[in-house]
């Protein structure tokens with residue numbers, strides 16, 4: 001049986017928003033999965049703790065592209081503390097759902113944002129772990145299990 005994708009997923013997959021990179025980013029995060037080989041890289045431009053700009057690059061499946069696209073829209077203009085709270089569940093809801101076997105792809109978006117924020121905190125001499133929790137290194141992510 002063919003998988004059912006919502007119109008929102010198709011829209012963000014076909015026309016992803018905020019694709020690219022930010023050369024002078026204040027935080028960069030990369031997460032990936034060793035099994036499917038999908039990689040997501042997130043760039044943040046932050047001023048006064050507000051996310052002024054965000055760009056991403058995803059080398060991965062359609063669901064991963066759609067989730068990163070909508071996740072960038074959801075955190076743009078937000079305070080970093082609010083962005084840190086973005087869950088993959090909220091991303092899936094904003095996409096009006098994902099097929100069950102694809103929900104794990106949305107975890108990449110949440111983790112890429114956290115990794116970029118973590119980089120930002122570290123650059124500013126702040127320990128990110130109490131704020132963001134532990135972020136798995138790119139290759140040890142087992143979200144496809």
Ligand code: FES
Pocket residue numbers: 033036037038060061062063064104105108
């Ligand atoms: Fe790997 Fe979707 S199949 S992120």
